Amino acid sequence: MSRSERLFDLLQVLRRYRQPVSGQRLAEETGVSLRTLYRDIASLQAQGAHIEGEPGLGYVLKPGFLLPPMMFSEEEVEALVLGSRWVAKRGDSRLAIAAADALAKIASVLPPDMRESLDASPLLVGPRAPIAEGFDLALLRKAIRSERKLDISYVDNEGSESRRTVWPFALGFFEQVRVLVAWCELRQDFRHFRTDRIHGALVRDQRYPRRRQALIKNWRAAQQAAPG
Known part of the structure; x- marks a missing residue:
């Protein structure tokens, strides 16, 4: 294990504790000697980690320290x-x-x-067939982030077109299609809309009345309760 990985592991262990934890306990969990543990704590403190404590009293990592990308x-x-x-x-x-x-x-x-x-990473992603989109998906992502209502023109499996006002809260990326997940005011229920069948979309200034996190939670519960 490299030194950077060892320091990273120590930080991860410290994040699990809200109260001071002894140096011996930290050394055991990270698999190093107590002397090495003390050196590693000093190194992290020098890099800006707010680790408080001393030998015999224990150590605690104060909130707010951002792990350097390195x-x-x-x-x-x-x-x-x-x-x-x-x-x-x-x-x-x-x-x-x-x-x-x-x-x-x-x-x-x-x-x-x-x-x-x-x-030089050997992990590769294979090619895919092009996916046709009628508009820029950035529009949908903007509506989701800002929790705004969205007016769409949608064509279903039978080719019938309808106008919907929806509350968009998630966007799924699949191998062949992208799917907008939203609460549909027309159906008064959660609905999934293939983005290649959305022929027009307009983001309203009006926010929808529920928070996105609550919609996601209720949608997941509905998916789990659905038969099959």
Whole structure:
């Protein structure tokens, strides 16, 4: 295990405790000697971690410390690379650009050896067939983030078109389709709308009356209760 990974593990252990925990306990959980543990705590404190305590009294990590990107483990770097590559292939064009930009920012602060691992990651995402969209999905994501009502023109399986006012709260990315998850005012229930069948969308200034988190929670409960 590299030193950066060891320091990362120590931080993760400290985050689990609300009250001071002894150095001996921390050493046992991280698999190092007590002397190494004290050195690692001093290193983290020098990097800005708000670790309070001393030998014999225990240590506690105060809230608010942000883990530097250079502390990512190798598997976490691989997860970030794979995730960004998936978004680049499966997300809309703006998300693809955002994923590439985010990965570049992370790479800029990684140590040279980890940056090389990031660039040469063997985890790949296969190609997919193009997905036709009638409009920019960024519009849907904006409506979801701002919790705004959305007017859409939707064509169902039989080819019938209807106008709906919906409360959008999630967007699913699948291999062949993207699906908007929303509360439908017309049906007074949760509905799933394939984005390739939405032929027009307008974000209203009006916020919907429930919070997005509550809608997601109720939708998940409804999915679990559904037969089959």
